[in-house]
Amino acid sequence: EAQVTQNPRYLITVTGKKLTVTCSQNMNHEYMSWYRQDPGLGLRQIYYSMNVEVTDKGDVPEGYKVSRKEKRNFPLILESPSPNQTSLYFCASSLSWTRPGRTSHNEQFFGPGTRLTVL
C-alpha cells in the first residue's frame, strides 16, 4: 500500500532531550516536506527536500534539523526541544515539485501526524 508513515505517533518529552521523528514513504517520491500545525495558525512548513541530499528551509525552521540521505526517509530532528515546539507534526511527499503543469506530480500525500508535547 502506497503510504507515508511517521513514528512515533505520540510523544511526550522534556525540554532539552534530543528527539527524532521519522518519516518514510514507499512511493519513490522526490519531494518531501515537514509541517507543524497549531490552532489558529494552520499548517506551517518547517523544511523541505527536493531530492536526496537537497534540503531547504521553510517558514519556521528554527530549532529543527533534517536530513535526506536516501529517497524514502526524511527524519525531523529536534536537538534541544522547547515547550514552544509542542505541536502536531505532519510529513508529506509528492512525486516531484518541478513540473507545475502536472497535477499528478504535485499532489502531496500526508503522513498520519505526530503529536508532540514538550514539558
Added chain:
Amino acid sequence: GQNIDQPTEMTATEGAIVQINCTYQTSGFNGLFWYQQHAGEAPTFLSYNVLDGLEEKGRFSSFLSRSKGYSYLLLKELQMKDSASYLCAVRDRADSWGKLQFGAGTQVVVTP
C-alpha cells in the same frame, strides 16, 4: 512570503452548495492547492490549479483567477461527511521553488 486569506468558518445544510473563497498575494505564482482535513486526521489532496479556470472533480470544483489572486472551492450536494476544514495553499516560485504556504483553513459545518 504571501498572505493567504480564507474565511474561518462556514455553515451549510445537507444537500446545499457551499463556496469557500481564498485570496492570496504572490510575486511568482506557481500553483494553488486545496486540501480537506477532518478533525484529528491528516490533510488529503482535493485539487490543484495552475492555470486560470475551473477544474471539476465529482462534487468538488476549484476555480482560479491569477490576475485577481483569487480561488474558490465549490462543494455541491453537501453531505454530512463533508464537515471538515478546507485548506488553501499557494506555491510562489519567487520565494522558493519548494516552499508551500497554507491559509489558516475554513471550517465547514454541514447541518441536517
